[in-house]
Every structure is written in C-alpha cells, then in structure tokens.
Amino acid sequence: MDMSQRPAQGLRERVGTSLFTHVAGPAGRQNRARIHGTPGPRWFGPERPIRTVHGDASMFIGGLSALLLQSLHPRAMAAVAAHSGFRGDPWGRLQRTSTFLAVTTYGTAEDAQRAVDHVREVHERVRGTTAAGEPYHAADPHLLCWVHVAEVDSFLRAHQRYGAHPLDGAGCDAYIADTARVARALGVPAPPVDRASLAARLAGYRPELRATPQALDAARFILREPPLPWIARGPYALLAANAVRMLPPWARAALGLRAAPYVPQDLVRLSGRALTGTIRWAMGALPPREEPAGPR
Structure with missing residues (x-):
C-alpha cells in the first residue's frame, strides 16, 4: 500500500469496525465466522435476492423505517414497549435482531431453524394488555404478520432507493418470496410472496x-434521542431523515413526522445515497466473509 493511502485506510478500518461492532455486538466477528464458515445446506443460496438486500448498507435506513412503521400497530407496540427493553438496551436489541437476520439469511439450515425456534419460544412468553385494555400475545399470527410485512416493505423500499444493486421486478418478487420462507417458520400463515400480495396485506392492516403514546415515545427515542456520541449524531440525523421520508405519507402523518420539511426531497435522497455509500465503503474494510465451498 502507498504510504499516502495509509491514513485513509486506517480511517476506513476504524469506521467499519465501529459500525460492525455496534450492529453485530462484541461477539460479532465470531458470529460472522460461524454463520458464513460453517459447512452445510442453507435456506438460501448465494444467488438469492434476500442475500443481496440484507447484505447492503441500505438496511441501515430500511431498519429505522421499519421500526417506525411497526410501531403503529397498538398491540405490537405495547408488546415491544413492555418486553423488548429497547430503551434500556437499544444496542442489544439491534444486535439480536441483526444476528437473527444474518443467521436466517446466510447461516446453515440447522442454525437458521435453531434461531427461529428460540424466537418462537420468546414470543410464546410475551403476553399482556395494552393501555386500552386489548390483550396481546407476541405469538399471535396476526401480529407476527404485521411485523413481517412492515419489515419486508421497509427493507425493500430502502434497497430499491439506496441499494448498490436495485432489483428488477422479478427480483423484488423473489425477495418477498424468500422472506416468506422465514416468516412461515416463525408462525406467519400464508405470508405474501410478491409485491401485489405484500401491498394488499399492508393495506388490510x-x-x-394508529399512533399511541407508546408509538410516539418510540419515534422520539429513535429519531431524537439515539444513544450515540455527539460526533455520530449528524450522520445519524441524515439516516433518520431518509428513513422518515421513505415512510408512506399516511404513516408520517400518523406519527406527526416532518423530516427536514424545508429540504427538497431530492437533496434528502442524495444525502441518503452518499451516506449509504460511505457505510458501504467503510464496511468493505472488514475481512471478507469466508464461506465453505460445495453445495449450498
């Protein structure tokens, strides 16, 4: 390496390592090696769209947008507020979610099923009553389906807008069909398998x-009170602005969100592309994933 390139490479490695550690947790490197390096059949081969979407930096924006959208179901939000610990341990929750996505997307079929079984056990124990007196159960297939469709819609929207390699129409449908494989394993009956059925299912909810006080509190925490050092809050604000702009207009209105209202939408989108490109550049400094050769 040229001596003049070393400072930039060092910065790239520091930023990439910091991002990866925050998202994947202190055991991230070991988990990554196990997920990608363990031989055995997978639910999804390397050519599947789910790997393209879930491996892209656009997930940073899609994940934030998904959390905001999911919060609008009162029973789902009540379960999160009472049982997830998102305020007390937001990074831990993010790391558990990212590890689950990585295992089910890239891991062996055995490890993916084990991860799903663990989540189902947790869901079975999560029960309670909303402030309005409505009972909820995290294993309720109707609530599971809402969480799934809100997540898939948000991830796909973000990828199509900010991803390095947006999918064509058939690829979008194939991505939704891939995610349906995981949803069925989690207990979602007949999850959507293409764009038309995904849009119809979202409309049905x-x-x-509605935006309950818990949903509004979650939005404030996610957008205005992130547990980040001040130096990282500027880039995070750009991620958040893009996540809010990506929400359906009715969802933004319900949450009372006006992301950068005086900034042109094209400029917000440009900032999102620049930031996801920077994240992609920084994460590229991580050691390559070592996947076993042979049948997948």
Whole structure:
C-alpha cells in the first residue's frame, strides 16, 4: 500500500469496525465466522435476492423505517414497549435482531431453524394488555404478520432507493418470496410472496393502525434521542431523515413526522445515497466473509 493511502485506510478500518461492532455486538466477528464458515445446506443460496438486500448498507435506513412503521400497530407496540427493553438496551436489541437476520439469511439450515425456534419460544412468553385494555400475545399470527410485512416493505423500499444493486421486478418478487420462507417458520400463515400480495396485506392492516403514546415515545427515542456520541449524531440525523421520508405519507402523518420539511426531497435522497455509500465503503474494510465451498 502507498504510504499516502495509509491514513485513509486506517480511517476506513476504524469506521467499519465501529459500525460492525455496534450492529453485530462484541461477539460479532465470531458470529460472522460461524454463520458464513460453517459447512452445510442453507435456506438460501448465494444467488438469492434476500442475500443481496440484507447484505447492503441500505438496511441501515430500511431498519429505522421499519421500526417506525411497526410501531403503529397498538398491540405490537405495547408488546415491544413492555418486553423488548429497547430503551434500556437499544444496542442489544439491534444486535439480536441483526444476528437473527444474518443467521436466517446466510447461516446453515440447522442454525437458521435453531434461531427461529428460540424466537418462537420468546414470543410464546410475551403476553399482556395494552393501555386500552386489548390483550396481546407476541405469538399471535396476526401480529407476527404485521411485523413481517412492515419489515419486508421497509427493507425493500430502502434497497430499491439506496441499494448498490436495485432489483428488477422479478427480483423484488423473489425477495418477498424468500422472506416468506422465514416468516412461515416463525408462525406467519400464508405470508405474501410478491409485491401485489405484500401491498394488499399492508393495506388490510390500515384500519388497525394508529399512533399511541407508546408509538410516539418510540419515534422520539429513535429519531431524537439515539444513544450515540455527539460526533455520530449528524450522520445519524441524515439516516433518520431518509428513513422518515421513505415512510408512506399516511404513516408520517400518523406519527406527526416532518423530516427536514424545508429540504427538497431530492437533496434528502442524495444525502441518503452518499451516506449509504460511505457505510458501504467503510464496511468493505472488514475481512471478507469466508464461506465453505460445495453445495449450498
């Protein structure tokens, strides 16, 4: 390496390592090696769209947008507020979620099923009552389906807008079909398998959605009170602005969100592309994933 390139490479490695550690946790490197390096059949081969989407930096924006959208179901939000510990341990929750996505997307079929079984056990124990007196159970297939479709829609929207390699129409449908494999394992009956059925399922939930005080509190925490050092809050604010702009207009209105209202949408989108490109550049400094040769 040229001596003049070393400072930039050092910065790239520091930023990439910091991002990876925050998202994957202190055991991230060991988990990554196990997930990608363990031989055995996978649920999804290397050519599947789910690997393209879940491996892209656009997930940083898609994940934030998904959390905001998911919060609009009162029973789902009540379960999160009472049982997830998102305020007390937000990084831990993020790391558990990212590890689950990595295992089910890239890991062996055995490890993926084990991860799903663990989540189902946790869901079975999560029960309670909303402030309005409505009972909830995290294993309720109706709530599971809401969480799934809100997540898939958000991830795909983000990828199509900010991803390095947006999918064509058939690829989008194939991504939704891939995620349906995981959803069925988690207990979602007949999850959507293409864009039309995903849009129809989301529309079917609209009458149930509203911004409860818990949802508004979660939005404030996610957007205005992130547990980050001050130096990282500027880039995070750009991620958040893009995540909010990506929400359906009715969801933004319900949450009372006006992301950068005086900034042109094209400029917000440009900032999102620049930031995801920077994240992609920094994460590229991580050692390559070592996947076993042979049948997948």
